[in-house]
Amino acid sequence: MYLGAKLVKGLLAPMPWSKLMVTGGVEPTQENLTSWIKAGVFCVGMGSKLFPGDKVAAEDWAYVTAKCKEALGYIAEAAQINKKKISSCPQGVSELGRGYHFV
Secondary structure, three states, rough: OHHHHHHHHHHHOHHHOOOOOOOOOOOOOHHHHHHHHOOOOOOEEEOOOOOOOOHHHHHHHHHHHHHHHHHHHHHHHHHHHHHHOOOOOOOOOOOHHHOOOOO
8 A cells, every 4th residue: 555545544534424535546447446445535536647648648538437437446446445425526427427526
């Protein structure tokens, strides 16, 4: 586990009521998303890792859609394993996100 997830655990220890959203260091990979969910984040935000500039410039929306679905699958799996409820953000990616929000 890297410092980011350790920091989340450290913050939540004395303040378990807190709802943390992380945006730095989040990658759409199973290992990365699972570590954040296990650390106790409320939700995650991703930008260029989920929407690579070259794919956006090429208007490769099939790639972006597939990457979103893949990332959401990892999040759902991690949430099942961790038995935690993941954020339901009102401005989420509705069709793909089922209420999850990517920034």
